[in-house]
Amino acid sequence: MKLNIDEIAEKHFARIHRAALVLCGNPWDADDLAQETFLVLSRQPEGFQGRSNIYTWLYGVLLNLERRERRRYGVRNRKLKIVWENQSDATPNSPPAAAAAETTEWKQSLWSRVAQLPDGQRQTLVLRFSEGLSYQEIAETLACPLGTVKSRIFHGLAALRAILEEQGEEARRLPDFPQEDINHAS
8 A cells, every 4th residue: 555644644643642741741852752653653663554544543653652662762752841840931042932832731721630540541531522532433443342432531530630639729621521431431
């Protein structure tokens, strides 16, 4: 199968980059992860065998790369910690204003709470609510059963509600539990 890498990148790069940003929480690592995702495609186009949509395959590559990076550098990214701790310091090595604003916005968002969840829950919530993938597409991306996806979404939303309540915030910012998730998780 002959793939037009430029066309695929033009069509899907923004989505992959957005997912990378939500997963890692800072624009520097998001740029790296998104670019590396497309490097995998360009270097190993035979890796995509056409059994799924190209964008679900790309999400799978992105998630594997992000997981590898988190293992390599520890649970949290050191760059984000440095930015958070020194955000008010204006040093010559400070990130550009747009990047700092993006990091601040992410810190205050619901996604920073999602980042606290276990991998499976975090990944399914990002793919479902940030990227709008269907349950079946998430199952294909994560190479797991559909029931596992539903369970992870249910338990991820429950854990997120608990985090928000613990921090004194209202959980109404969260989507309601889809009935099919409630039925499946019981």
